[in-house]
Amino acid sequence: MLTLEDLSIRQTDFHLCANLSVPTGSLTAVVGPSGAGKSTLLSAIAGFVAPTTGRILWQGQDLAPLPPGQRPLSILFQDQNLFPHLTVAQNLGLGLRPDLRLGPADQARVSAAIGRVDLTGLEARKPGTLSGGEQSRVALARALLRARPLLLLDEPFAALGPALKKEMLDLVRDIARENGTTVLMVSHDPDDALRIADLTILVAEGRAEPPVPTRSLFAAPPPALAAYLGN
Amino acid sequence: MRVAARLPGGLALALVLALALGSLAAVLARSEGLGRVTPADWAAVRFTLLQASLSAVLSTVLAVPVARALARRRFAGRGLMIAALGAPFILPVIVAVMGILSIFGRAGALNAALAALGLPELRVYGLQGILIAHLFLNLPLAVRMILNGWAAIPPERFRLAASLDLGPRDLWRLIEYPMLCATLPGAALAIFLVCLTSFTVILMMGGGPAATTLELAIYQAFRMEFDLGHAASLAALQMALSLAVALVSLMAFNPTAFGAGTGRRADAPPHAGRLALWLDVFWLCACGLFLALPLLTVLLAGLPFLPGLGASLWMAAGRSVLVALSATVLALALSLSIALLVTALPRAAGRVIDGLAMLALTTSPLVLGTGLFLILRPHLDPVAFALPIAALVNATMAMPFCLRILMPELTTLRTDYGRLSESLGLQGLTALRLVILPRLRRSMAFAGGLSAALAAGDLGAVALFADPQYPTLPMQVYALAGAYRSNAAAGASVLLMGLSFFLFRAIDQMGHRDADA
Numbered sequence: 001m002l003t004l005e006d007l008s009i010r011q012t013d014f015h016l017c018a019n020l021s022v023p024t025g026s027l028t029a030v031v032g033p034s035g036a037g038k039s040t041l042l043s044a045i046a047g048f049v050a051p052t053t054g055r056i057l058w059q060g061q062d063l064a065p066l067p068p069g070q071r072p073l074s075i076l077f078q079d080q081n082l083f084p085h086l087t088v089a090q091n092l093g094l095g096l097r098p099d100l101r102l103g104p105a106d107q108a109r110v111s112a113a114i115g116r117v118d119l120t121g122l123e124a125r126k127p128g129t130l131s132g133g134e135q136s137r138v139a140l141a142r143a144l145l146r147a148r149p150l151l152l153l154d155e156p157f158a159a160l161g162p163a164l165k166k167e168m169l170d171l172v173r174d175i176a177r178e179n180g181t182t183v184l185m186v187s188h189d190p191d192d193a194l195r196i197a198d199l200t201i202l203v204a205e206g207r208a209e210p211p212v213p214t215r216s217l218f219a220a221p222p223p224a225l226a227a228y229l230g231n
Numbered sequence: 232m233r234v235a236a237r238l239p240g241g242l243a244l245a246l247v248l249a250l251a252l253g254s255l256a257a258v259l260a261r262s263e264g265l266g267r268v269t270p271a272d273w274a275a276v277r278f279t280l281l282q283a284s285l286s287a288v289l290s291t292v293l294a295v296p297v298a299r300a301l302a303r304r305r306f307a308g309r310g311l312m313i314a315a316l317g318a319p320f321i322l323p324v325i326v327a328v329m330g331i332l333s334i335f336g337r338a339g340a341l342n343a344a345l346a347a348l349g350l351p352e353l354r355v356y357g358l359q360g361i362l363i364a365h366l367f368l369n370l371p372l373a374v375r376m377i378l379n380g381w382a383a384i385p386p387e388r389f390r391l392a393a394s395l396d397l398g399p400r401d402l403w404r405l406i407e408y409p410m411l412c413a414t415l416p417g418a419a420l421a422i423f424l425v426c427l428t429s430f431t432v433i434l435m436m437g438g439g440p441a442a443t444t445l446e447l448a449i450y451q452a453f454r455m456e457f458d459l460g461h462a463a464s465l466a467a468l469q470m471a472l473s474l475a476v477a478l479v480s481l482m483a484f485n486p487t488a489f490g491a492g493t494g495r496r497a498d499a500p501p502h503a504g505r506l507a508l509w510l511d512v513f514w515l516c517a518c519g520l521f522l523a524l525p526l527l528t529v530l531l532a533g534l535p536f537l538p539g540l541g542a543s544l545w546m547a548a549g550r551s552v553l554v555a556l557s558a559t560v561l562a563l564a565l566s567l568s569i570a571l572l573v574t575a576l577p578r579a580a581g582r583v584i585d586g587l588a589m590l591a592l593t594t595s596p597l598v599l600g601t602g603l604f605l606i607l608r609p610h611l612d613p614v615a616f617a618l619p620i621a622a623l624v625n626a627t628m629a630m631p632f633c634l635r636i637l638m639p640e641l642t643t644l645r646t647d648y649g650r651l652s653e654s655l656g657l658q659g660l661t662a663l664r665l666v667i668l669p670r671l672r673r674s675m676a677f678a679g680g681l682s683a684a685l686a687a688g689d690l691g692a693v694a695l696f697a698d699p700q701y702p703t704l705p706m707q708v709y710a711l712a713g714a715y716r717s718n719a720a721a722g723a724s725v726l727l728m729g730l731s732f733f734l735f736r737a738i739d740q741m742g743h744r745d746a747d748a
Contacts, residue, residue: 048650069656080647085669099661146655 007054018208027183029193032203033228038186042152046075073150074143081139082127089123095145113141133164153185240572243565254602262463279444286365287423294373297518300511302381316371321735323688324431326728330525360436369422380414428595431690445469449597466598473593536722551687551704554622558686561626566633592631596691621693625686633678640674676742680735688731
């Protein structure tokens with residue numbers, strides 16, 4: 001279980017508080033108007049933004065002392081998820097060993113991960129030669145290799161076309177189910193949440209609300225969400 | 232990136248500061264106060280300021296029409312001309328001086344033409360010669376910086392002006408004049424700082440009571456009078472002058488960065504009239520001839536004598552390569568460490584460190600050399616270590632340039648891939664090996680090429696106390712020219728020019744291999 005305990009993040013002209021927990025193995029969307037703090041919330045969990053007060057706990061363990069790379073999570077950003085000068089295989093290898101000294105067993109795992117996201121044969125290519133969808137698959141495969149129990153998605157598929165985005169969301173759901181990964185997914189599109197998220201956290205007016213079942217939330221949206229949706 | 236940046240960066244900064252402050256302390260301790268400063272020395276202070284100000288003003292003012300012509304005309308060879316404007320930066324100063332002497336000198340082409348017309352001879356030694364040489368070396372720099380200013384004006388601005396039917400005068404008043412007001416002071420300041428510690432030009436063109444700068448006075452006190460106390464007093468004076476100027480300029484404005492002008496632009500700004508066209512042609516031709524003729528003359532004069540150069544010259548070239556490569560490695564290590572430190576710190580602290588490192592730009596190689604000589608002499612024979620010391624001094628001088636090249640790249644790298652690296656646990660040497668060095672390869676190769684060319688062609692520190700038995704190539708050119716062995720001097724100049732350009736090109740090319748990402 002991911003717990004945000006009396007969490008408060010204060011920056012100049014910005015304030016966000018949260019007191020909630022996300023059950024292990026769930027797929028939870030984070031929705032809300034832009035500027036409300038969805039990305040900041042993920043940045044805090046990932047360790048890039050220090051909370052002003054409160055704690056972030058995973059299975060009861062406080063994450064505060066851990067640097068970003070040692071937290072029990074992987075994160076996919078909006079862009080720059082791959083190093084353009086490294087090959088696909090090297091970018092994936094970073095998920096196993098940051099120094100890229102990979103043994104035969106590691107190589108085999110990299111190949112398996114490439115196969116899982118249907119990119120076999122592209123190992124030696126560099127990201128610049130891949131399409132946007134293929135790049136997203138590489139980033140997702142690396143998260144798969146890292147095998148951390150928590151996966152944070154900060155709108156990594158926002159630049160993809162609608163069909164491709166649905167495909168990637170389905171792939172995320174399948175991979176998460178196979179591995180029991182807990183997923184927290186920022187989105188500004190209600191359809192994304194309705195497509196794969198069991199639960200949804202609404203971030204609005206300086207607060208991240210506790211997660212509620214996605215369908216019931218969108219069926220009877222509270223005023224802040226209704227204003228955002230425009231109905 | 233959590234590269235353990237602070238320790239190496241701190242060490243590098245400490246080394247640079249220890250060199251600068253240590254030599255200052257050594258110089259101050261050895262100098263016998265201002266009592267040793269003679270009226271001739273005060274004249275040297277005045278002349279230093281005079282030539283540096285005139286050089287800066289001349290270079291920037293003359294650069295404006297050239298940059299404007301380049302900005303608003305499109306012609307075959309324009310790109311080549313802009314690229315060639317970067318060449319004087321890696322051209323050894325002593326070669327530039329040889330070229331200017333071959334045109335403007337007593338036996339040069341210009342005086343031959345004047346004599347044929349029955350006109351009096353032009354004297355190139357003294358202030359005129361110094362200004363011509365500084366103009367030759369700095370005009371291209373100024374043109375590139377001002378051209379950057381022009382290129383930074385959005386094309387939409389010119390389109391808007393055209394749609395409002397603004398004439399050339401309105402264009403000047405509304406767009407070009409404000410841009411120049413923002414660009415020129417920085418450009419002039421950068422050139423002023425360079426000319427303040429100019430040594431080789433003054434050594435070759437100046438001298439005598441009327442045209443001696445502090446740098447030359449230090450050299451003479453050191454080398455001719457063997458008067459260390461006097462040399463130290465002069466070095467203290469030079470240091471005070473540099474620091475004062477650096478402080479004033481820091482408070483007044485930021486020097487314009489040494490422009491890496493791309494010259495690329497969507498469309499040329501509009502231009503009016505036949506007269507304007509002819510004026511632009513005139514300025515471009517004048518600038519092109521002024522810069523190209525001296526170099527061509529050196530090349531033509533020297534090439535026939537290149538094969539006949541003795542073994543001692545090739546040995547000297549080998550020494551220069553060694554000095555250049557050691558200086559390059561050291562300059563890159565220093566600047567990368569400091570850049571990592573600066574970009575890892577909060578903005579305000581980073582700026583302070585950056586400013587401290589940039590102070591090296593204002594230290595004079597001769598002051599540094601004098602200081603190191605004084606520090607080392609009780610312990611070892613500085614003459615025997617002249618070449619390593621030259622490499623160290625050259626690395627310190629090249630470091631600020633490398634820093635300016637690496638900093639923007641590293642800042643972008645941290646913005647783009649800092650969080651990704653952190654989230655993957657990339658740290659320390661691993662981050663350096665897998666991310667920083669590969670991503671910075673191009674700019675490091677460029678900075679390294681510049682450092683190597685600067686160090687190979689430098690005559691400053693090494694001239695102070697090098698062993699004449701083991702000269703570097705610039706020392707050989709100077710010695711041959713001084714002995715009126717003009718054929719061998721011309722051949723050695725071509726060798727030195729070729730060496731500097733080759734070093735720059737070879738190292739810069741290392742950044743372009745495998746550049747598919």
